[in-house]
């Protein structure tokens with residue numbers, strides 16, 4: 001699966017052996033590992049924002065405190081020239097795009113809200129990485145996208161009121177996102193449906209703190225216990 005992984009490890013061992021170094025190779029790296037690429041000039045301010053807020057580090061720390069991965073997944077912040085953030089199973093890389101922030105700043109107002117939306121994106125991509133790690137049998141792109149959204153909600157709800165605020169900000173940003181004209185080919189649910197699914201879980205998890213969502217979420221599915229229990233069941237082999 002990972003060409004980078006399989007070529008790097010043996011070559012390091014060979015180099016150590018050739019150098020006559022008696023120390024055994026250290027344990028293979030594992031867990032979510034943040035990295036930054038130099039940004040394109042147009043993305044320099046976005047890159048500074050991500051670094052200053054340490055969003056990849058903070059997400060990786062929370063994920064690693066919760067889960068013990070069998071190998072390393074890089075969380076790579078980089079300029080993507082509009083490709084959009086994503087997870088690449090070949091390289092086991094989450095690519096978090098500096099240039100996504102241009103679009104996010106059109107949807108939300110404050111730096112705090114931008115950070116909230118990017119954190120939700122990070123956890124969504126981590127959800128894809130975990131579908132890959134666990135080889136979960138999602139039948140179809142849409143089902144995996146929905147599961148990745150539910151993983152993002154789970155991570156944020158686990159963080160308590162601050163995470164709940166971030167989830168709510170991300171949901172409201174989806175609600176303000178215009179529908180994609182290529183909607184039929186987009187693997188994600190329409191933005192309004194993604195917003196509704198997040199708000200459903202949020203109200204289900206903390207109804208007292210989000211009492212104003214009662215009417216908008218009445219009868220919604222999957223419910224918070226269903227979503228939480230499904231992911232917790234799937235994550236069982238990795239839970240610390």
Ligand SMILES: [Zn+2]
Nearest residue numbers: 124128145148
């Ligand atoms: Zn996705």
